[in-house]
Amino acid sequence: MERRSCVAGFSSDSLMSKLLSGKLATVAGLVGLLFLSGCATPPPADDPDAVAEFQQLNDPLEPMNRTIFDFNDWLDRNALKPAALTYRAVTPHFVRDRIADALANAKSPVVFINDLAQGNVSRGGVTLLRFLLNSTFGVAGLMDVATPMGLPGHVADVGETLAVWGVDEGFYLVLPLFGPSNPRDAFGLGLESTLDPLSYYLADHKMRWVSTIRFLTSGLSQREAYIETLDDIKRTSLDYYSAMRSLYRQRRDAQIKDALSGEWAPADSINKRR
Amino acid sequence: MTTSRFTLLSFLPRGLAVLALAVSALLSSPAAAEKSPEEAQTFIQNLAQQAISTVANQQLSDKDRNENFRRLFVASFDLPQISQFVLARYWRTATPEQQQDFVKLFEDLQVLNWAQRFKNYKGENLQVTASAKDGDKGFSVDSQLNHPPAQPMPVQWKVRQGDDGQLRVTDIVVEGVSMAITQRSDYNSLLQGNGGKIDALLAALRTKIDQMRNGNG
Numbered sequence: 001m002e003r004r005s006c007v008a009g010f011s012s013d014s015l016m017s018k019l020l021s022g023k024l025a026t027v028a029g030l031v032g033l034l035f036l037s038g039c040a041t042p043p044p045a046d047d048p049d050a051v052a053e054f055q056q057l058n059d060p061l062e063p064m065n066r067t068i069f070d071f072n073d074w075l076d077r078n079a080l081k082p083a084a085l086t087y088r089a090v091t092p093h094f095v096r097d098r099i100a101d102a103l104a105n106a107k108s109p110v111v112f113i114n115d116l117a118q119g120n121v122s123r124g125g126v127t128l129l130r131f132l133l134n135s136t137f138g139v140a141g142l143m144d145v146a147t148p149m150g151l152p153g154h155v156a157d158v159g160e161t162l163a164v165w166g167v168d169e170g171f172y173l174v175l176p177l178f179g180p181s182n183p184r185d186a187f188g189l190g191l192e193s194t195l196d197p198l199s200y201y202l203a204d205h206k207m208r209w210v211s212t213i214r215f216l217t218s219g220l221s222q223r224e225a226y227i228e229t230l231d232d233i234k235r236t237s238l239d240y241y242s243a244m245r246s247l248y249r250q251r252r253d254a255q256i257k258d259a260l261s262g263e264w265a266p267a268d269s270i271n272k273r274r
Numbered sequence: 275m276t277t278s279r280f281t282l283l284s285f286l287p288r289g290l291a292v293l294a295l296a297v298s299a300l301l302s303s304p305a306a307a308e309k310s311p312e313e314a315q316t317f318i319q320n321l322a323q324q325a326i327s328t329v330a331n332q333q334l335s336d337k338d339r340n341e342n343f344r345r346l347f348v349a350s351f352d353l354p355q356i357s358q359f360v361l362a363r364y365w366r367t368a369t370p371e372q373q374q375d376f377v378k379l380f381e382d383l384q385v386l387n388w389a390q391r392f393k394n395y396k397g398e399n400l401q402v403t404a405s406a407k408d409g410d411k412g413f414s415v416d417s418q419l420n421h422p423p424a425q426p427m428p429v430q431w432k433v434r435q436g437d438d439g440q441l442r443v444t445d446i447v448v449e450g451v452s453m454a455i456t457q458r459s460d461y462n463s464l465l466q467g468n469g470g471k472i473d474a475l476l477a478a479l480r481t482k483i484d485q486m487r488n489g490n491g
Contacts, residue, residue: 053462228394232390235387235486237460238475238478239463242459242462242464243459250450250455250456253450257450
């Protein structure tokens with residue numbers, strides 16, 4: 001019974017039904033097995049406040065999510081954060097900035113595709129221009145020369161594009177290693193590499209190892225950038241899990257709102273300042 | 275509003291009516307004059323400057339920094355309003371004593387959190403860029419936290435004019451993430467896990483505050 005209520009919570013108009021075709025069905029079936037053991041108990045129907053809260057939290061798999069979250073946190077404390085701290089200790093700030101810029105530049109084609117898919121032509125134009133400027137004058141993207149010219153970067157991903165197209169987030173989902181997500185964003189994450197021309201190029205030229213290094217460096221670079229932020233959230237929250245859930249949702253909503261508006265607000269404020 | 279006041283007046287004895295008028299005149303005295311978005315903007319700019327000069331000072335001892343911040347925080351943040359928002363439906367079920375306890379503990383914890391954040395101050399400066407009216411007696415003030423060469427970080431302030439006419443902060447939204455909403459989810463989840471018992475939340479807050487004081491949050 002509980003299992004049915006859990007599945008019914010997201011099957012209607014979420015991405016899940018769209019995913020259930022072909023090879024993905026096997027994966028979905030396996031994931032479904034995990035779901036069965038990880039369903040949250042819905043509150044009694046005679047407590048409308050609690051029911052409203054349950055729906056608003058939209059976290060029917062909370063027990064499973066918490067287990068994965070704890071695993072991720074364990075991994076973070078024992079491997080990722082120490083690695084990020086070491087990375088910070090052994091590299092000057094300038095070098096880390098160059099690495100972050102190069103990684104962002106390498107991601108530009110995917111951002112560009114998403115900008116266009118979202119119907120944000122001007123944002124796409126900025127991405128393209130940035131890519132051209134930074135790849136040439138910026139020495140293979142190592143220097144972000146476009147931002148000082150009033151063309152700051154932005155990110156766009158497949159999950160965001162799907163949201164712009166009207167696909168619902170589904171429900172809260174914590175992915176192993178990748179952390180806070182939902183079926184829509186998880187699907188987008190999986191699709192990300194298949195959209196990346198650079199990945200194809202590297203695969204065709206038997207240089208998959210470059211992709212691996214890129215993936216690892218990107219993880220390290222991002223974790224390093226969030227050392228203080230994550231420390232702060234962990235230190236100030238009573239329940240790290242729910243704080244992260246709320247933060248992820250809000251941040252995502254803001255990004256999607258931004259993508260829907262089609263504006264690239266940061267550039268405006270910078271131009272005003274100059 | 276006016277019509278209802280007049281019908282009410284006609285039912286009141288004359289002496290009481292005079293008293294009621296005097297009270298309503300007091301309530302709408304110039305002290306409670308409505309603030310403009312520009313004033314809200316100035317308020318935030320001053321608040322940031324004060325914070326940087328009295329709290330971010332690296333020479334301060336932890337104790338002085340906490341004291342300075344508490345003074346600034348209590349004067350400039352609408353703690354009762356924030357507490358009510360953060361506790362959401364549990365505010366209604368809490369006893370007045372629990373509400374008071376919560377406001378006090380929330381204040382203590384926020385002071386410790388912010389003092390810690392300001393301890394890591396590295397010369398960032400806050401630049402107010404715009405402000406607008408936001409609901410009744412509310413304002414939203416846009417600003418950005420600058421720390422070159424990093425990209426400026428957008429910070430939005432929710433400001434409300436209290437019944438005493440003073441402007442106070444009710445929320446800070448950093449890159450689209452509201453502190454009040456995050457705290458509400460955090461605290462509500464703890465309450466939910468403890469059958470909605472406010473005392474469980476108060477106990478958790480006390481533990482957290484002790485941890486922070488002992489320097490291992």
